[in-house]
Amino acid sequence: MKRAVLFFGLVASMAATVSADPLVPAAALSATARQSLASQVRVDRARRPAAYQRVATLHGLDPRTYRASRAGRPTVSRELRAMGPDALLPMLDVLAVSGFPRALSDDERAALELGVLEAVGELRDRRAAPALRAAFDHARSDDTRNAAARALGRLGGDDELAMLRRELTGAHAHAAIVGLGACERPEALQSLLDALSTSRDDDTTAAAATALSSHGSTWAQASRGARDTTSSRVADALVRAFVRSRGDARDAVQIAILATGAPDTVRIIDAARATADADTQRALDRLRAIAARQ
């Protein structure tokens, strides 16, 4: 056992010395935050080198694995999520301190960014907050920014909520909407309802609708054993948005309505139908036919 620990320690220390860029630029974190995280990682790595080894050898980044999968592209999100809290600091190390210990293709790096952010987000650990904020600010793709936003939403602290609400009028409004969709706080729900009702473009409508369905999901609420307090309110807002929107935005809103599954969806649709024009009535009729089967 001692020999194994020594071996892994040697490997881990070797891995730590391999040059690799963290997924988030070094300058993205404050010096204090970076030093604090680096210090935690250093201590943790010495104590639990195997956890770092597991993250360093993700099978979803192995071409033998991902080229054998039907999608044919790298993915590590599920693999990292399955590692649980043990992988938090190793993932933050990859994200914001040491990076990944080998060169990655563009697809592999994108998969790693996404996977780390999704897995870190699922852990809801406040130690991740500075790195997640940095990832949001410096994301190289919409997918990555959205993943960082969701992770921040899941953290759901006052700082994260305030930041996401501020970003609704900033350069990354859609990512902010995504993040608020993952935030279980009632203020987040209200912000999304406001964003939907005031939306002037299809993309914002679609994003807000999708985010709202997360809040309203009756299946998710039931799984928590919680009383359904949001689905009708969400469905009502979504049906009004359905009436207002067209094309792809309307399609996204339809999905959101159905994905919410409010028990009075049909009644809400019927009420909206009463004052809709003929084209919208036909669209509502189609939606009603689907909703009635739920």
Place this chain on the structure above:
Amino acid sequence: MVHDSGPAPTPVVKLVVDADRNGDLDDTGPDVDQHNDWSAQRGAMFLANLDDDDSDHHVDCEDDAVNGADDAEDLARIRTVAWPTAPNGAVGHLALDAGMAPGVRLFKLGVDGWAGFNPASDTVSAEELRAGVEFGVESTDFPSSTWNGQIALTWSVTAQGVTADADHAVMRVAPWVMSSSLDHTQQIFAVDASYPTVLAFTNNLVRIAEDTHQELLLIDGLNRAYREDVNRGPDVWAQDFMEFGWTAIPGPNSGRRGMFVVLRTPPATRLIGDFTYNEFLAPGKGVVWKRSATQPRGHDQSLDSFGNLEVIPPYTHGDTRWPLGRLMHGYTPARVSDPKLRDFLDANPAQGPFFRVDESWLHVGHVDEFLSFIPAATPRGWKLLVASPRLARQNLMALVARDPANGERLMFRNMHWFYPEGSPMAGERPAQRTVNAILADPDLMRVNQVAQAHIDTTRQQLMEETGITDAEIIEIPFLLWEIENNLLAAYMPGTVNLLLYGNDVVMARPHGVVIDGVDVIETDLIERLRPDNINVHFAEQWDVLHAAEGEVHCGTNALRDIPTNARWWEVTR
């Protein structure tokens, strides 16, 4: 009698083509007099000559020769009516207007057999005019957005300095027709390799095929030619690299002439796709391959796989008839398949334009992940199977309601998520989970409600498209989960993704809750399909297929007979 002097004999300028579609060239009737247009009722046809009758491992139309007697049978015939009194020096010209066709070839049958005929330079002699001459025509390709498959022939004769009024005929190339899963099956396919995970599936399949008297061909997945890298395992996705179909024109005695034609998946880097040329191409078995030189923004190679190409079985709805069914393919503006592939599918006069499915919510992105079909004793002759997370959730809840102790029973007992063969971490990620834990997972439940919304929307679209009713739709219960970025795949084995042949289906073994030695999900599926006389067979494929985001349909393929009602020419829009 040949006239060289005196009044010029009245020229006979007539083409004969199979305009009445009886498989023969008749000397009277539409074949002679009504061949200047093309419709569902009348007009001659020819074939894309894509098989390999001389077994030289090249598609026959790649060269400008007729490769033997069998290849000659693939030529549609054109004949000129004999002009016995053609004077010496009379000359016949057969002009060809093939529009934007990539390649149409003419051949002439002479005393020495078939030879290429170049309409720009070759002519027909007086001697040939007197006896009548026979031509053959083939295409090198199927219709596309730039060529509707039609050619125009102009036959003219010049004698004694006078060119008589020409005769015109049009012909159309037969399209590629994709086989429906309801068509009778000749042979099923899977990829084999000496890996325990692969053998666990293929051994099952061998047994099932034997029990059902179905011919099975196992493709060698370890063939070096089919692997990018010797360190990589086999490409097991037999559904994805090839799609079987056929092409045919009328033959003698109200039959048909044609060939099977397999469509190869677009990416050249999908090496196992070369199975189509290396091992399938043969007499009567052709290959077509559509691929773009460059890919557009948003291209996802996964969508070029043929789990993402299916056929809605034949239907009539309102004024629209699809007697050979309609192609079904998934893509969205933001996530697209190869444009040449889509062009080919859309231009199909028998089964296109394809019915577009929104599969953007799926990680792999294939229509077969949540839709399939079975034969049924209904006026339509088939039923739609749809994935149903709703039903899966209801069934699990009912299980617990029946007896709370069922909530602690395990799903996926002793199963693990995928690692490549020989990985030291193989088996480390156990998949088993209690029913209660599954039902109490809010993220899992939330994404399944989203999945159900998408499935229900597509279901409604199919109902509006085909006229199918709720009574003709069977829900197949299984849950999905998020792989990454809100993109989903089957969490419980996706049993709707099945192999159908006749009244037999092969499905993924669901590894559900076992009570008194019986898997309750297996029992449910058997009973669910029993009213339609479907025999359900379960195959073990968790490691090789399910854990790699696929199921039985993804890992198999089927060569099916050309249907007896293969009258694509009667399809109208």
